[in-house]
Amino acid sequence: MGGDPFLLKGPDNDSWMYTNAPHCSGCSLVTDDEWVDPTFQLARRVSAFSCTYDGAVIVSESFAEAVAGERGVAFTPVAVEGYYVMRVTHEVRFDAVRRETRFGPRCKVCNRFESVTGAIPVFLRPDAVVKNGFARTDLAFGDAADFGPAQPVRLAPLILAAPALARRLERMHFPGLLLVPVAT
Secondary structure: OOOOOEEEEOOEOOOOOOOOOOEOOOOOEEOOOOOOOOOOOOOOOOOOEEEOOOOOEEEEHHHHHHHOOOOOEEEEEOOOOOEEEEEEOOEEOEOHHHHOOEEOOEOOOOOOEOEEEOOOOOOEOOOOOOOOOEEEEEEEEEEHHHHOOOOOEOOEEEEEEOHHHHHHHHHHOOOOOEEEEOOO
């Protein structure tokens, strides 16, 4: 593991977070990224790091404890004991031009892009440095149409870890966590 950041990936946990979330009436994109379903149920609990179908990162208590105090990360407990929504607050710029990221139409109601595709491989801007802790891309990816107009969905940023943190996470062997090198 060199000096470039690592993308954190995890399996789907067969769950939904945003079914009852406040969302745009035009495109179904979630309007409150901080919202957590008070009745959330985790369908599969085999991973320390996983994602809901609709864009929430769910982590185990052991993962949250292992990275507590790292820069740019916060955890919100969910209704399932021992699990949290992981939110990354430090933002770095994604290079959408070099990556040739595609932006779908803008919603006529909220004016947000209904889809943003072309995230991987990850291309960061030259000034995007992840020296310590966690970071997320300034762009969020996904497609509001993936699940139909009745299902609210959140476009999700990419979650990155600084090299030293990625090395530590790799040594801890968290089930489900995949660390992918990012060439900047």
